Structure formats: structure tokens, C-alpha cells
Amino acid sequence: MQKLLGSGALSRFRVVDLSQVRAGPTCVKQFADFGADVIKVEPPASVPRGELYVGARDGADMQNLHRNKRSITLNLKSPRAKQVLEPLLRTADVVVENFRPDVKDRLGLDYKTLSAINPRVILVSISGFGQEGPYRDRPGFDQVIQGMCGLMSATGTPEGPPTRTGASVIDVGAGLYAALGAMTALLEREQSGKGQWVQCSLLHVGVGLMDYQAARYLVEGDVAARMGNEHPTSMPTSAYPTADGFINIGAGGDDMWRRLCRAFGQPELADDPDFLTDPDRVRNRERLNGLLGEHFRSATTAQWMSRLADADVPCGPIYTMDQVFADPQVQHSRIAAPVVHPRRGEIRLVDQVVKLTRTPAHIVSTLEDKGGSNDEVLGELGLSAETIAELRSEQVI
Structure with missing residues (x-):
């Protein structure tokens, strides 16, 4: 060679x-x-x-x-x-x-x-x-x-x-x-x-x-626990079931949370005292996930992807490897x-x-x-x- x-x-x-x-x-x-x-x-x-x-x-x-x-x-x-x-x-x-x-x-x-x-x-x-x-x-x-x-x-x-x-x-x-x-x-x-x-x-x-998880322990003494698909310190960041599959959401931060609520057609949800700030949403994640689960099951993953993209909310499907390489962005890149x-x-x-x-x-x-x-x-x-x-x-x- x-x-x-x-x-x-x-x-x-x-x-x-x-x-x-x-x-x-x-x-x-x-x-x-x-x-x-x-x-x-x-x-x-x-x-x-x-x-x-x-x-x-x-x-x-x-x-x-x-x-x-x-x-x-x-x-x-x-x-x-x-x-x-x-x-x-x-x-x-x-x-x-x-x-x-x-x-x-x-x-x-x-x-x-x-x-x-x-x-x-x-x-x-x-x-x-x-x-x-x-x-x-x-x-x-x-x-x-x-x-x-x-x-x-x-x-x-x-x-x-x-x-x-x-x-x-x-x-x-x-x-x-x-x-x-x-x-x-x-x-x-x-x-x-x-x-x-x-x-x-x-x-x-x-x-x-381990990055922030290691830093959380060294600086704050917090020991990371298993959280499934949820983020330990910022919510809503998780995978939610839709009408035909799942969707990943990364709406941590108060501005993105408000955009998500508007995409749901319920902007008033952002003002719920349980969900005003990231620490509030983390503390009340069980109630939050229950409400979000009901919303996301009302439409397909593709429908939510379109709505959330228009609202500038970070989101994405959960692919198998064949779907990864069929994605138009992966092919373009x-x-x-x-x-x-x-x-x-x-x-x-x-x-x-x-x-x-x-x-x-x-x-x-x-x-x-x-x-x-x-x-x-x-x-x-x-x-x-x-x-x-x-x-x-x-x-x-």
C-alpha cells in the first residue's frame, strides 16, 4: 500500500x-x-x-x-x-x-x-x-x-x-x-x-x-443515582412515549420550558407554582411527567417533531442503527x-x-x-x- x-x-x-x-x-x-x-x-x-x-x-x-x-x-x-x-x-x-x-x-x-x-x-x-x-x-x-x-x-x-x-x-x-x-x-x-x-x-x-456528575460529588457532595432517561438537575429532559413511539425532549431552562408549554397550546402551564423554575420542576418531576405524558401520547413522534421544531424546542426521535443512517441529516453529512x-x-x-x-x-x-x-x-x-x-x-x- x-x-x-x-x-x-x-x-x-x-x-x-x-x-x-x-x-x-x-x-x-x-x-x-x-x-x-x-x-x-x-x-x-x-x-x-x-x-x-x-x-x-x-x-x-x-x-x-x-x-x-x-x-x-x-x-x-x-x-x-x-x-x-x-x-x-x-x-x-x-x-x-x-x-x-x-x-x-x-x-x-x-x-x-x-x-x-x-x-x-x-x-x-x-x-x-x-x-x-x-x-x-x-x-x-x-x-x-x-x-x-x-x-x-x-x-x-x-x-x-x-x-x-x-x-x-x-x-x-x-x-x-x-x-x-x-x-x-x-x-x-x-x-x-x-x-x-x-x-x-x-x-x-x-x-x-462522568463530567458534571463527578463535579457534583466533588463540589456539592451529591452522589448520582439512576434516573432512567431523566436529567438529574434540569427538567423536562427525558424520553416520552408518543402515539407511535418515543421522543426525546431537552427543554431544560425556563425559556425553553415556556416555549414547550406554548407548543402544547397551554402557555399557562409555565406559571404553575410547581413548575416555575428548573429546581421546581426537578422537585416535582413526577407530576410534571404525568402531565407531559398525557400531552405527548396525543400525537405521533413526527407530529411532535414538527411542532416542537417550529417552537425551537430541542427534540429528537430515538433511532435504531438502520434509522440512524437513513436520516437525511446523517446522509447529508x-x-x-x-x-x-x-x-x-x-x-x-x-x-x-x-x-x-x-x-x-x-x-x-x-x-x-x-x-x-x-x-x-x-x-x-x-x-x-x-x-x-x-x-x-x-x-x-
């Missing part, structure tokens, strides 16, 4: 991707979509345990996470791996890994070792619980962290059990925070000329994603990007979320076959064809 030189905002950078599963690849995807030369280092087929994949190689998850990357194979445990890895690391701007901390040290991929090889390199380490502390050696897993950061205790209905979210928000959040850290380090390097170690843990990310897979033909992937007007991101290739760029990349590093053949015969690559 040809490098994406000149095709994006980050084309001058080389990223070595040593990561697995979801958080690390999500981080690296931010670089790959904007044209960085991303080299994914994978274990050869001769390594028994191999890499921790997310589904089949040609499957949706792997294709979405690993587009726009070149692939080489390398047995990091082999003594001869250094013959490939060290020249590669000398050319790297960023190295991304999400091994457990002790694995990184054993493989000689710790920051002290890497910086001795390349003082300008930025090492990004994503871990479950951090590089230090009593939990440093524990494996990190999205759902486990959802429980430990408070997210599951605040998700679900009041009478129901703690509930995970419907997507891997901790892993994805960690990848995005790590990418932000790496890009900040690259920006700082323009002044200092030096690399540094960027660290990100799933636990810290999870607490960070080209959120599903087409790309050609060598075996599956044209498939669609979730396009890069961040839009740049002058140097936009592009999805130009699917996940390459394992080791598809071995000869190309190793040749760039100065290894002869004879040496490459020798490494292959010894199952180093």
Missing part, C-alpha cells in the same frame, strides 16, 4: 502502532485519517497467542479501527526483533501501545529505552489503571471501568440494576484523549525539539467522562464513508468525526492483509532483500 504522503494535515508524521483491541487503535485512527504514515506492527502467524483482535480481520470492527494503515509483522519477543524495531523507532514521531505496564518494560518499549533510541519520539501509553499504583498490573476492560468510574451506577432506571452503555464509551474516550495528548506533545516538540511520554488510563478517562475492500467490495465505514475545511481527513484504504507492507517498510528502513528473506524464514516477521 502506498503511503498517504501529502494527503492530509498530518502527512509529515510517522506513527508506529503497537496497540491492540480498541482504545489504542482509536487513538491511532485519528492520525491515520489525516494522512500520517501509520505502520501497524502485528505478530506473525507463528506467534501462538497472536494479537487481541476485535472480531474477524475482514469484519466491521477491525475495518473501522484500522483503515488507512500499513501492516508489518514482527515477533517482538524474538531477539532479532531489534534489527527491525530499532530502525523503525528511529523514524517514528509517535509510538502507541496499550500493553500492561510490565509487558512494555520486558519488551524494551518503555519510554527511557525509546528516548535513548530517538529523543524526539512521543510514546503514548494507554493502560487500564495507570502506570503506577496498586492496580497498575490489572487488565483493563471497558465494562469493568464503566462500573468503577460510576457510570453504571448512574445509568438505568431507578428500580433496575446498574447498566452499561450501549457502546464502548470508555475505550473510545481513552483513544480520543490519548490522541489529544499525542498531538499536544507534537505541538510542544516544535519548541523544545524533545519527545515525551503521554499516559492515559481507562479509569481516569471514565471518571473524566456523509457520516458513512465508502471504501473498497479487496474481498468484500465497497463497504461503508464511520467517517472521521472532525471536519477540517482545507486539509480534511480521507478514508482511502481498508485494513491491509497482515504483513502486507513487510517488504516495502523494511526496505525503507535499509534492510536488504536477503535480510528480509532471512527474517521471514526464522519467523521473526
Whole structure:
């Protein structure tokens, strides 16, 4: 696969991707979509345990996470791996890994070792619980962290059990925070000329994603409880049943509340003493929801969407995934990007979320076959064809 030189905002950078599963690849995807030369280092087929994949190689998850990357194979445990890895690391701007901390040290991929090889390199380490502390050696897993950061205790209905979210928000959040850290380090390097170690843990990310719920506890001592679809401090913000489904309403704030009442044809409801202010509506949410439920059941979701849009009240339907990609705004925004897979033909992937007007991101290739760029990349590093053949015969690559 040809490098994406000149095709994006980050084309001058080389990223070595040593990561697995979801958080690390999500981080690296931010670089790959904007044209960085991303080299994914994978274990050869001769390594028994191999890499921790997310589904089949040609499957949706792997294709979405690993587009726009070149692939080489390398047995990091082999003594001869250094013959490939060290020249590669000398050319790297960023190295991304999400091994457990002790694995990184054993493989000689710790920051002290890497910086001795390349003082300008930025090492990004994503871990479950951090590089230090009593939990440093524990494996990190999205759902486990959802429980430990408070997210599951605040998700679900009041009478129901703690509930995970419907997507891997901790892993994805960690990848995005790590990418932000790496890009900040690259920006700082323009002044200092030096690399540094960027660290990100799933636990810290999870607490960070709790945002106002975490702040409510730290500042006010309020412990978040499960509220179903309702907002803990601003009402009416919830999902309400309509004549043919459900509708989400975000009418927090007194002005929006008054607009909602006018859309109902009952402006006087805004002056009810129980509903005058947000704290009043939160305190009297049971009576409020009873009244709103009667109103919303009187018409379909589409009818309410039209009325509330005219009244400038935030609202929206509750979609299944097929309905998401059928929505005219989603289609207009080209959120599903087409790309050609060598075996599956044209498939669609979730396009890069961040839009740049002058140097936009592009999805130009699917996940390459394992080791598809071995000869190309190793040749760039100065290894002869004879040496490459020798490494292959010894199952180093």
C-alpha cells in the first residue's frame, strides 16, 4: 500500500502502532485519517497467542479501527526483533501501545529505552489503571471501568440494576484523549525539539467522562443515582412515549420550558407554582411527567417533531442503527464513508468525526492483509532483500 504522503494535515508524521483491541487503535485512527504514515506492527502467524483482535480481520470492527494503515509483522519477543524495531523507532514521531505496564518494560518499549533510541519520539501509553499504583498490573476492560468510574451506577432506571452503555464509551474516550495528548506533545516538540511520554488510563478517562456528575460529588457532595432517561438537575429532559413511539425532549431552562408549554397550546402551564423554575420542576418531576405524558401520547413522534421544531424546542426521535443512517441529516453529512475492500467490495465505514475545511481527513484504504507492507517498510528502513528473506524464514516477521 502506498503511503498517504501529502494527503492530509498530518502527512509529515510517522506513527508506529503497537496497540491492540480498541482504545489504542482509536487513538491511532485519528492520525491515520489525516494522512500520517501509520505502520501497524502485528505478530506473525507463528506467534501462538497472536494479537487481541476485535472480531474477524475482514469484519466491521477491525475495518473501522484500522483503515488507512500499513501492516508489518514482527515477533517482538524474538531477539532479532531489534534489527527491525530499532530502525523503525528511529523514524517514528509517535509510538502507541496499550500493553500492561510490565509487558512494555520486558519488551524494551518503555519510554527511557525509546528516548535513548530517538529523543524526539512521543510514546503514548494507554493502560487500564495507570502506570503506577496498586492496580497498575490489572487488565483493563471497558465494562469493568464503566462500573468503577460510576457510570453504571448512574445509568438505568431507578428500580433496575446498574447498566452499561450501549457502546464502548470508555475505550473510545481513552483513544480520543490519548490522541489529544499525542498531538499536544507534537505541538510542544516544535519548541523544545524533545519527545515525551503521554499516559492515559481507562479509569481516569471514565471518571473524566462522568463530567458534571463527578463535579457534583466533588463540589456539592451529591452522589448520582439512576434516573432512567431523566436529567438529574434540569427538567423536562427525558424520553416520552408518543402515539407511535418515543421522543426525546431537552427543554431544560425556563425559556425553553415556556416555549414547550406554548407548543402544547397551554402557555399557562409555565406559571404553575410547581413548575416555575428548573429546581421546581426537578422537585416535582413526577407530576410534571404525568402531565407531559398525557400531552405527548396525543400525537405521533413526527407530529411532535414538527411542532416542537417550529417552537425551537430541542427534540429528537430515538433511532435504531438502520434509522440512524437513513436520516437525511446523517446522509447529508456523509457520516458513512465508502471504501473498497479487496474481498468484500465497497463497504461503508464511520467517517472521521472532525471536519477540517482545507486539509480534511480521507478514508482511502481498508485494513491491509497482515504483513502486507513487510517488504516495502523494511526496505525503507535499509534492510536488504536477503535480510528480509532471512527474517521471514526464522519467523521473526
